[in-house]
Amino acid sequence: MSLHVRRTGPLATVQDRGRTGLAHLGVPRAGALDAPAAALANRLVGNGPDAAVVEVTFGGLELTADAGAWVAVTGAPVPVDVDGAARGHAGAAWLPSGSTLRLGTPREGVRSYVAVAGGVTVAPVLGSRSTDTLAWVGPPRLEPGAVLPVGPSTRGPAAHDTPRPPRPGPLRVRPGPRADWFAPGTFAAMCRAPYVVGEASDRVGMRLEGPRLERVREGELPSEGMVLGAVQVPPSGLPVVLLADHPPTGGYPVPAVVEEDDLWRCAQLRPGDLVRFTPA
Structure with missing residues (x-):
């Protein structure tokens, strides 16, 4: 299946855990800035920890599915809907074939993460699917009209009672x-x-x-x-x-x-x- 990008908001990129071990060659790490949120999104839809997700800055993302799939949104809390019907945050939701997932503007925070069962499977560059916004290594930033391939799902969604431990203060x-x-x-x-x-x-x-x-x-x-x-x-x-x-x-x-x-x-x-x- 594939996800078709309709809108992106200020910035949307594909991110995984980053391309580690290449700094000695001058290659930045990249990867999800809020790594715990991206990891939770993947767990919610049954993905492994290395699956790529979409990092969304200040909301505004719209994705249409050409086949049904489980999706999850974590990170900065945003209004989430599927074809106008509200869906929850930090939980798995079914995205039917032909339907559109929409993210509003976050009430707090900056970056939200969208995981899809099977993971985003754009071609890896130097061992990672992450977009590096400094040197633009990896897949380009998402634009309307982009098509994101999705891998096969091997496990169903699962509930995870793993709220991020609050760490207020400095x-x-x-x-x-x-x-x-x-x-x-x-x-x-x-x-x-x-x-x-x-x-x-x-x-x-x-x-x-x-x-x-x-x-x-x-x-x-x-x-x-x-x-x-x-x-x-x-x-x-x-x-x-x-x-x-x-x-x-x-x-x-x-x-x-x-x-x-x-x-x-x-x-x-x-x-x-x-x-x-x-x-x-």
Whole structure:
């Protein structure tokens, strides 16, 4: 079967768990920004953990099925309907042949995930079906008229009582490798300061606005490897949390790194949302 894209909203891409192990070749990781939400969507429709899903930014996606299939929507809560009939969030729903699945605008959060039983089976590139929005490796961003092939379903849908454990409060961070490029006490000061998510944030990085971090070393840092969650500080002094599509290397100093288990929260923070850090 196939899913036919009618509308996409601001941005819709195909994502799986990303192309890991290629950073030494200069290839970004990509993959679903909210990995727990994408994994839950796959479990709900009986897919394995490596199945590709559609990541939808700020809703607006419409897909028409040419054969019946189970689908599930997770992540940012959005109104979901099939041919105008409301369907639930974070549960499996039957999408009959010829019917259209529609996602509205999320009430909170940013990114929703649509899984279909059998998984989206666009051709993999370097071992992954993920779209990398930095270098545009992998399948292109979805546009109206695109056709998404779907693999055979091997298991039926299953209920999963696996709500995401809430973790309100600050993002946990550990000290980074370049504390000596900043004034003494910078890590502690960053953990006390309020920041706001900037409008320019995307899948590459969450750009923050707020108190500037003071550098005490001038000049350029030789480009070095960057990990997911690294908090880079460009010459502006404003931190940038590197996300799934970040470049494998960078030349700005890193005073802190966000805990991996908290990164999904960065995927759901909107421009204008308050961000605080705390030592891990």
